[in-house]
Amino acid sequence: MTMLLELDHVTKRYPVGGLFSRQSITAVSDVSFALDAGRPEIFAIVGESGSGKSTMAKMVLGNEVPDGGRLVFDGVDIATIRGRDAREAFMAKVQPVFQNPFEAFNPLTPVDAYLFATAHRFCGANDQASKEGLTDRALQRVGLSLAEIKGRFSHELSGGQLQRVAVARALIPAPKLIVADEPVSMVDASLRMSIVNLFRALRDELKVSIIYITHDLATAYYISDRVIIMRSGEVVESGDARAVLDNPRNAYSIALKNAVLPPDPKAAAAAIRDRRILNRADAGAA
């Protein structure tokens, strides 16, 4: 069994404070998991803000080097990648999709320029025809076409469309792994499902593994195969997504699950009421 990605006791610390009060906070502490190369899956990393899930994404993308432990992608330790060629070969296999598509694309650059640049850089497409061919094929996969996108700027597209363009851009070099950091949190509710369904289709049809980072347990339950729940840098619970989220054992996982507002007015109002009573009890105790 070969591993696509293997995290072996990974730790990341960031320094805080000034020159004389050097301290460090541990953003990610001793995290291990592995993605199987033969079986593409959607792997969800769930946690609230500050739980270290975005730091995980940065390390998998090779943008941050861990302070302890190793990240091995396709048999190569990510920290040992040196030189432009090796770096680009790695980038072609691991592609990101970011949270806010309106920030990911420069508003003064037509969005197709990003797609062409990716085709040029990772697929060696030098002439316009081959760039357009690669771009159009990737856009077709996400339910768009080059004709719709060509020459458009980010403000001319809806958030959902733009996020699909971001996914299409990530697909151009035919990656093995996509790291999606909160890909739907800035997208409208009515378009959210189109992105989430797209990830499912990519896994099933293109056999791409996806690391899906989110704080929304409801979509994580909907699409992911396995899940880890993080709190202040540590994994508090992990395993099969359905099993973990149906019966969370850890107190924090239970709190996270209860924080998901049920889509029914009576139940949701009751959840808010319970939370208020709980908070009042906490305040009284303190």
Added chain:
Amino acid sequence: MTLAMTNERSVAQAADVLTIKDLKAYYINDLFGVRREVRAVDDISLTVRRNEIYGIAGESSSGKTSLIKTIAGAIRPPMRVVGGEVRFDFGGKHIDVYAEPGKMKAARWQNLSYIMQGSMSVLNPVRRIKHAFNNFAFRHMGLDRTAFRARVESHLQRLGLDPNVLEAFPHQLSGGMRQRVTIALATVCEPEFIIADEPTTALDVLVQQDVLGLIKEVQERLGSSVVFVTHDMSVHAAITDRLAIMYAGRLAEEGPTQAMFDTPQHPYTAHLIASLPRIGDTATRKSLAGKPPSLANPPTGCRFHPRCPIAIDRCSREVPDMLPSAIGGRVACFRAGEVSVK
């Protein structure tokens, strides 16, 4: 004491606090003789009752922010009110926002306040939190400095915030804490009418529940009306009493929240509710085809018809009127009630 006062107030005036009639507000651009109109608020009529939370749902660029800006009288060119009226009734004091703009100034903050989405852009990053209170609320309260400070501190305490936050800078507080401070700021004058624009969108799930609980608590204590805007239907389910769905600058449906979740009448409402993911259910959720229409060049007839699964010929020709619906609300659809969520 506050409670007794609140009850008195809510009993004495059971009428509507806000009435909007045939409101039209367009962004009008006149560039080199080419006139371009973006109809962000197009013929909207609604009323908000006293002591209720009224939700407005809709995707981005459906005009929901334009609508609440128009309600608050906070519009700037190129946006202009083309027709219709917005009327407030604050305890017998009538204000027609666009006929008598002078009266609005006195009502702001005292009667009407606003909770913004980006708490960081409300609070000045280089001044302490107390500065924001002095800046916004002080002159509306008519108290001297010490009494004002005491009032602010007791208000913060009632909301479960440590009065020490007044001495903090915004960057020293977490996002949820900052949002709670802006709620405290918006409610310190005990206004009758509060507008909340996506107050929980940037927060994560645990904090979101606390903030929603806080808004609900403040609303119950003050007995005020809240207009709550967000695109997240599960937030509407949790907090609102009545709900309006906006699509491309118009109202699609309005009604009691519970009834709308049980039996949505408009196909767009039905879609919004059906597409919510639930824990314990992995059935595939369909997403709507097409993209939100451009308000500069909206579709003819019913604006939802290009994406509507049950559209008929008539939908592309005629604009449906807002008519009473089967669930005690109003709906603008020729085939109202023909789709179900289940």
